[in-house]
Amino acid sequence: VEEWNDKNSAVYVYKKIVEAYKGPLAGKIIEVLAEHGELTEDELAEKVGADEAEVRRVIWVLASEGLIVSHIIDRLEEKLRYETENIFYWCMDPNHSRLTFSEATENMFRCPVCGKTLMPYDNSELLAAIKYCISEMRKIMKDYFIEEKSEE
Numbered sequence: 122v123e124e125w126n127d128k129n130s131a132v133y134v135y136k137k138i139v140e141a142y143k144g145p146l147a148g149k150i151i152e153v154l155a156e157h158g159e160l161t162e163d164e165l166a167e168k169v170g171a172d173e174a175e176v177r178r179v180i181w182v183l184a185s186e187g188l189i190v191s192h193i194i195d196r197l198e199e200k201l202r203y204e205t206e207n208i209f210y211w212c213m214d215p216n217h218s219r220l221t222f223s224e225a226t227e228n229m230f231r232c233p234v235c236g237k238t239l240m241p242y243d244n245s246e247l248l249a250a251i252k253y254c255i256s257e258m259r260k261i262m263k264d265y266f267i268e269e270k271s272e273e
């Protein structure tokens with residue numbers, strides 16, 4: 122259940138980004154697509170509670186700016202690389218940040234904020250969430266951006 126929440130929060134972050142760029146309806150569309158996968162335009166319109174023409178317009182806008190999505194995928198892949206290549210240490214206080222191995226060494230394996238001993242941090246759930254988010258974004262790209270665009 123925890124893991125599922127993490128996965129959802131990755132999609133949630135993406136939704137918030139789209140929402141900021143393109144408004145609440147665009148954000149809602151992303152949320153529904155992430156949840157249900159492939160949908161027809163009228164199914165999508167029904168689920169987001171907007172009329173089909175409006176949904177089509179927003180999808181067209183999102184598709185014509187598919188770069189936003191690929192840019193986000195690039196950023197997620199960068200994050201994934203960073204998380205994969207580094208070992209992290211943490212004092213277990215949610216308000217204090219994690220340190221990489223070299224940072225932890227510099228600080229003699231003590232948190233620079235509270236002085237507690239740094240413990241190895243298991244980022245496997247975070248990695249799973251990022252991977253899930255990347256694969257969902259790729260699906261959205263494939264189903265709604267690349268294909269829609271090539272039909273024009």
Ligand SMILES: [Zn+2]
Pocket residue numbers: 212213214217232233234235236237
């Ligand atoms: Zn601390």
